[in-house]
Amino acid sequence: MRYEILGPARIVDHGRVVAIAGPKLEILLTTLVMRANEEISADHIVEELWGRLPPRRARAGLQNYISRLRSVLSPFANGAAPILTRGHGYLLSMASPDGSDMHDFVRLVNEGRSQLHERRADLAAHSFDLALRQWRGPVLGGRRGGPVVASLAGWLTAARAECRLLAARLPVAHGGPSEVS
Missing domain, CATH: 1.10.10.10 (Winged helix-like DNA-binding domain superfamily/Winged helix DNA-binding domain)
Structure with a gap:
């Protein structure tokens, strides 16, 4: 599930x-x-x-x-x-840490950042792409929750914007692994 x-x-x-x-x-x-x-x-x-x-x-x-x-x-x-x-x-109770799109998004963005740090642009681009594919629209379809849910929605939206920016700055891989300069 x-x-x-x-x-x-x-x-x-x-x-x-x-x-x-x-x-x-x-x-x-x-x-x-x-x-x-x-x-x-x-x-x-x-x-x-x-x-x-x-x-x-x-x-x-x-x-x-x-x-x-x-x-x-x-x-x-x-x-x-x-x-x-x-x-x-x-x-x-969630048996798997990958049991939600939110957790997958955060994990994939963190992997992409680590891969950028390791100068693995090809892997980072793939991680950022997978992270962005988790989104189907605004958190809760744009509905507002209480203070913690609203704060989380704001943080996730900002992380999504950062992910898009990082992905856009990456060179397009052409076959072999590329490096970030």
């Missing part, structure tokens, strides 16, 4: 694509994906969903959204949704 948030939020599994319907579910999934395998407090998630002045029944609303997201995810995880209740919060 792969989580994709670099565009409208969706789940991809063995060629099957399921869009996450609804802005709150998209923000919830993004919050969980960006901190996969870490417990996130319910208070933090409530702030991401409703801001600093949540409705009176925000906790009940959060439980409802968690239940709905578990229902969406459970068919992909053999009936056991990967969202776990932990302490005073929730955790998205």
Whole structure:
């Protein structure tokens, strides 16, 4: 199962694509994906969903959204949704570090930077190209989340612009490995 948030939020599994319907579910999934395998407090998630002045029944609303997201995810995880209740919060169990487009994008950009440092322009160009291919549109399809999701979206957008700039500055490889001067 792969989580994709670099565009409208969706789940991809063995060629099957399921869009996450609804802005709150998209923000919830993004919050969980960006901190996969870490417990996130319910208070933090409530702030991401409703801001600093949540409705009176925000906790009940959060439980409802968690239940709905578990229902969406459970068919992909053999009936056991990967969202776990932990302490005073929730955790998205992600078996693979490559389980999301966001994580792949960050890894590929970092590889490209390292390859540039090693003067391997051909490899860097390939890494940057693969990184940019992770994007299907603005993070969350342009929807605004809470402070952390909005900050992450801004950072990812800036990293995307930097990746484009670095890729554009690379010479086009013509057969053999090229070097950056």
